[in-house]
Amino acid sequence: MAGIFHQLCLLILTPACYDEFFVEFNFLHVPCLKAALSKGLGVAIVGGAILVKVPQILKIVGARSGQGISIIGTILELLAIGFNVSYSFVNRYPFSSYGDGVFLLIQTGIIGALVFLYGGSAKKGILFFITVLSTITFLCSGSVPLKILWMLQASNIPIVFAGKMVQAVANYKNGSTGQLSAITVTLLFFGSAARIFTSIQETGDQIIILTYMVATLANGTLLAQLIYYWNVKPKGKKD
Structure with a gap:
């Protein structure tokens, strides 16, 4: 025992x-105490990431619609997650410091594929998902110089912000948050906030820390919109 x-x-x-x-x-x-808290948070975030976007996926499937989901924003989010995972993997950082990105990458890829599927193009959906997996496999293969991966990680700062703001602008234009899942957005906000602390403790990598700070600000914007548009129905829907 x-x-x-x-x-x-x-x-x-x-x-x-x-x-x-x-x-x-x-x-x-x-x-x-700091190391234990950081590692514990990291493990919890990775565990939570296994299901964090499942509510969003189920909401899209249940409605059979990707209305309100910005495909451009989804692609930018995938790039940001992919760059972070590959940079951390090649640097051999602890899995607890980036493992959530692996699960987020898969789930976000599924969301993008579903948007294409319910938009009337199953082939585009399949091709989209295959492209996502192929790209991340190449970036993690060791074929890309670490200096290039650092530059890609640095580009995450504007990519993360732009990706979330594209979704925020889409919400504003639609006058609602469409099929965005409140559970998913809330978990992403608190997850990115916790990642600031775990990144400081486990990697000390300034570029990763700054990326999560920006992600927390951007996720907070979407969370604020969800609260503001809580009782607003998507345009085109009537009682």
């Missing part, structure tokens, strides 16, 4: 911090 407890703790703690807490019983060791 003690061995199982030890192995479970090492999912969150380093061996040194495990000894600090459970051998020395120094539970107020600040560096280890």
